[in-house]
Amino acid sequence: MRLRYTTLVVDDYDAAITFFVDVLGFELVEDSPATTSTTGAAKRWVVVRPPGADTGLLLARADGERQRAAVGDQFAGRVGHFLEVDDAAAEYERLVALGVEFEGPPRVEAYGTVAVFRDVAGNRWDLLSGP
Incomplete structure (x- = not known):
């Protein structure tokens, strides 16, 4: 399955x-x-x-x-999708240069590096990479 x-x-x-x-x-x-x-x-x-x-x-x-x-509100304001990448900080820089709206710079959490962005419709996503 x-x-x-x-x-x-x-x-x-x-x-x-x-x-x-x-x-x-x-x-x-x-x-x-x-x-x-x-x-x-x-x-x-x-x-x-x-x-x-x-x-x-x-x-x-x-x-x-x-x-x-x-x-734009399919998850009632919560993060609804989680996009895992090899290097969240580098991908953040690439996406910011392309005009993607982030809520702030990447931050380090216990589960890895994460930055929240909005898709074309306004839904919130986590961009993250492992610890």
């Missing part, structure tokens, strides 16, 4: 792809036309993932008011 995808609701497919692929360095695994199961409206099946990872993010464009309200 394994976790294949987790969904991230976004306002715009292309802006989200640009952020995850061009800024964070994820791979675009799939970008295919699809339709909604409820209304049959056109949508896209968009999956991105870190290089070499098995689990991907399904980028889902918000459909309806309830989903639009969740964009």
Whole structure:
């Protein structure tokens, strides 16, 4: 058993792809036309993932008011995703140079070095590297 995808609701497919692929360095695994199961409206099946990872993010464009309200607050203000890198301090510098919004510089905790950033929708992520 394994976790294949987790969904991230976004306002715009292309802006989200640009952020995850061009800024964070994820791979675009799939970008295919699809339709909604409820209304049959056109949508896209968009999956991105870190290089070499098995689990991907399904980028889902918000459909309806309830989903639009969740964009950027899918985890009720908590950190919802944890992106592990070899060197959090170096990756922090790279991402800041690309305009990624961080809540502060990396800090050392018992579990490793961590810095909190926001994705294209405003959700909070931990950028972390081992102790």
